[in-house]
Amino acid sequence: MTDNVTTLLNSLPQLWEGIQTTLILTIAGSIGTIIIAIILGLAMTSPHGWMRIPARIIVEFFRGTSLLVQIFWLFYVFPLLGVELDPLMCGIGALSLNYGAYSAEVVRSSIKTVNPGQWEAAIALSLSPARRMIRVIFPQAWALMIPSLATLLIQLLKGTAVVFFITLSDLTDKIQQLRQSTGDTVFAFTVGLVIYFVIAWLIQELMNLLERQATKRLGRRRPNSRSDRREARRDARAESKREAGATTVPGPSSGNVGYGGAL
């Protein structure tokens, strides 16, 4: 075990290189994903068929074929067509297209679920279509779409592990090297999985932060936020105490609309 730890400490610089590759792919892929998702998602909500139909076809195409097929297509077939792509660009491109298509669906459904009254109000105030989308609809849809986007970005992080098939040396590749140098599969892969888990957790926290900001800008409370859940737990405990016959009962929490039930 101590041998393993020494080997791990010695290979930390290499491991860090792998983590950097994974992070570059994740960050660039996420940016690409969000850009593609917004373009395709907006196109899919368009009233014009000539925008909606091609967007729908692109989305179904990239959702229907597997990520690995797309990555291999970019890596092996594009050079035959005369387009040489750097492996890193292949990775980023395939990840953005694949997860962009999934996220486009999220963007579309979030825009559709914005209260129709908001659309009507924006039309009544005769805001131009672009202004209506940018100032009224999109900020509200954005708050709705962040939780689903967070899930998809974590999927993207997990998807980055395929790039070692196209000769990129990412975290997965470095874990393989660590496994070979320590000869201990369980140790090496546990280290690797924990690193991935920590990155995923960071993405989740970042997206929670974004969601808090987005809902705050709308002057709303984030649904099912951590403080809400804590309050709900406290209330449930107080409830069970009251049932058990305790004498001191803290008053019901205030300021939480969604919670309360039948009083």
Add this chain to the structure above:
Amino acid sequence: MTWNWEFAVEALPILLQGFVNTLIATVVGTVIAAILGLLIAVAIRTLPRWINWLVRLLVAFVRNTPLIVQLMFVYFAFSDIPGLVSIPALAVGCIVIGIHYSTYMSESYRAGIDSVPPGQHEAATALSLPPVRTFTAVVLPQALRATIPSLGNYAVAMFKDTPFLFAISVVELVTSAKQFGGSTFAYTEAFTLAGIIFLAASYPTSLLIQRLDKRLATY
């Protein structure tokens, strides 16, 4: 671009052979995930607090780490044990994919169970049905109605993740395409056909699931 029909015709049977493994992994993986997912969902509801916390941590861990790394982990860890009869890579693949997706499916089951109106539970208790029977005969059938479409979606997602079995040398659809491309340099035909096969299998399935979703919708 040079599309050669001869290569395409030559590649198709090889790809379809690989596709058989893809289908096996998808079907077996779905069965494992559906059963294990339900067990996890029930466990999280019934277990005492501390074990519950541990189970949830494990579920989050499996869900938030890459499937490929998990596949390699289990495959290599088993092949490291000396004296063990080697388990076929496909079996390892089915089990790991099943476990990975069971963490997703447990979430759907949880949502499904939560969507059953509490009155149902109360009525069953009022009729003094034992808790197990309340769950299996009253709550679960209604929960499944809400759960099945999303299980279907995860099955399709799993189908599209089977190429990751490439990492543990299972010859499935994409691997066979890559091998064919490697031996003939007909990468264009091989990968394009692989993509078309994926699309042809997954798109109609997701349309069917959408219809199922509409039909099963109750509330």
